[in-house]
Amino acid sequence: MNISTDIDRARARSVGPLPETHPPVKIGKVGVLLVNLGTPDGTDYWPMRRYLREFLSDRRVIEWPRAIWYPILHGIVLSKRPQKSGAAYAEIWNYERNESPLRTFTRAQAEKLQDGLNDHPNVLVDWAMRYGNPSIEDVTQSMIKRGCDRIVMFPLYPQYSATTTATVNDKFFEALQKMRFQPAIRTVPSYQDEPVYIEALAQSIERHFATLDFEPEVVLASYHGIPQSYFRRGDPYHCHCQKTTRLLRERLGWEKDKLITTFQSRFGPEEWLQPYTDKTVEKLAKDGVKNIAVFNPGFVSDCLETLEEIAGEAGEIFHENGGENFTHIPCLNDSDLGMAVIEGVVRRELAGWV
Numbered sequence: 187m188n189i190s191t192d193i194d195r196a197r198a199r200s201v202g203p204l205p206e207t208h209p210p211v212k213i214g215k216v217g218v219l220l221v222n223l224g225t226p227d228g229t230d231y232w233p234m235r236r237y238l239r240e241f242l243s244d245r246r247v248i249e250w251p252r253a254i255w256y257p258i259l260h261g262i263v264l265s266k267r268p269q270k271s272g273a274a275y276a277e278i279w280n281y282e283r284n285e286s287p288l289r290t291f292t293r294a295q296a297e298k299l300q301d302g303l304n305d306h307p308n309v310l311v312d313w314a315m316r317y318g319n320p321s322i323e324d325v326t327q328s329m330i331k332r333g334c335d336r337i338v339m340f341p342l343y344p345q346y347s348a349t350t351t352a353t354v355n356d357k358f359f360e361a362l363q364k365m366r367f368q369p370a371i372r373t374v375p376s377y378q379d380e381p382v383y384i385e386a387l388a389q390s391i392e393r394h395f396a397t398l399d400f401e402p403e404v405v406l407a408s409y410h411g412i413p414q415s416y417f418r419r420g421d422p423y424h425c426h427c428q429k430t431t432r433l434l435r436e437r438l439g440w441e442k443d444k445l446i447t448t449f450q451s452r453f454g455p456e457e458w459l460q461p462y463t464d465k466t467v468e469k470l471a472k473d474g475v476k477n478i479a480v481f482n483p484g485f486v487s488d489c490l491e492t493l494e495e496i497a498g499e500a501g502e503i504f505h506e507n508g509g510e511n512f513t514h515i516p517c518l519n520d521s522d523l524g525m526a527v528i529e530g531v532v533r534r535e536l537a538g539w540v
């Protein structure tokens with residue numbers, strides 16, 4: 187905490203201009219902070235281990251009692267998983283920038299959002315990660331130093347889950363806990379049923395289909411899973427996912443069997459939300475379905491879970507079991523459709539502040 191900066195900001199805000207001899211103090215900007223899940227700094231053992239350790243120590247992510255979970259985490263999980271996940275990240279790594287695609291897309295989204303909001307010169311956009319770098323605390327401090335005394339914090343998850351949205355909020359408020367003079371805060375809610383989001387998903391499917399030389403018989407809307415026990419205890423994530431799929435199906439005018447909800451990326455021995463994506467892909471192929479498409483409405487950006495697990499692994503499963511044509515529809519990323527969603531939601535949340 188920088189006490190003299192806090193005092194200067196307080197004076198500048200409450201007593202007006204500072205004496206000419208005083209160093210300049212920046213106030214009066216509105217910050218927009220985009221936050222995504224996170225990412226390792228590299229694919230080798232130690233950066234992977236640091237990232238997984240931070241991620242899997244989060245009580246919002248793994249709810250097991252610490253006395254049971256920590257010995258497992260620090261024993262088997264952190265000795266084996268860094269190599270396995272590192273090898274998977276290495277397949278999708280952005281070697282040009284030496285970073286994961288999630289970081290590349292999140293930065294691009296922030297840059298394009300800043301450009302899109304150029305009718306509001308007092309708005310400053312930045313981005314951070316819940317786990318790994320750049321951290322929420324560092325970026326929030328930097329935004330305040332650059333003059334943001336109001337911040338709109340946007341967890342980049344269309345569907346709410348305590349494992350994602352809530353833990354981003356927690357981490358942000360943890361950073362604020364250390365400040366004497368906090369900025370004013372708004373947190374952006376989930377947007378599973380926002381018309382601009384549903385329309386962007388629909389158009390991205392339509393555009394993708396126009397590039398294909400086959401017609402998918404079944405389309406899977408594959409969302410990241412969570413343990414079923416979290417849903418039973420009140421996490422609304424499952425309902426949010428079902429609602430997004432239903433609204434999209436209505437917008438596309440498709441039958442129930444043409445667009446189905448599935449859940450991917452399970453972790454550990456518990457039952458997770460079902461039907462599982464990999465099992466569904468396998469069953470469809472075995473049942474004689476020849477052409478399918480999979481897309482990931484719950485992921486704002488392509489990342490390990492979409493590029494490696496779906497575009498890679500799920501495609502292999504489909505072909506190994508008799509399927510012929512498999513296509514992965516990219517996430518909205520920093521496309522014009524993706525930016526229309528982010529900008530639309532942000533503009534609504536900025537109302538009254540700009």
Ligand SMILES: C=CC1=C(C)c2cc3[nH]c(cc4nc(cc5[nH]c(cc1n2)c(C)c5CCC(=O)O)C(CCC(=O)O)=C4C)c(C)c3C=C
Pocket residue numbers: 223224225226241247248267271286288343347349350410411412413423451453484485488489490491
């Ligand atoms: C162990 C429990 C996990 C829960 C619960 C969970 C929920 C959850 N995650 C996302 C989005 C992403 N997860 C990503 C990677 C990832 N997720 C878990 C575990 C849980 N996720 C792990 C261990 C990992 C790391 C990779 C691995 O070792 O398998 C990513 C990708 C990040 C990247 O850099 O590419 C995203 C995005 C959501 C939306 C969600 C609940 C709704």
Ligand SMILES: [Fe+2]
Pocket residue numbers: 410451
């Ligand atoms: Fe995850």
Ligand SMILES: [Fe+2]
Pocket residue numbers: 451490491495
């Ligand atoms: Fe995965």
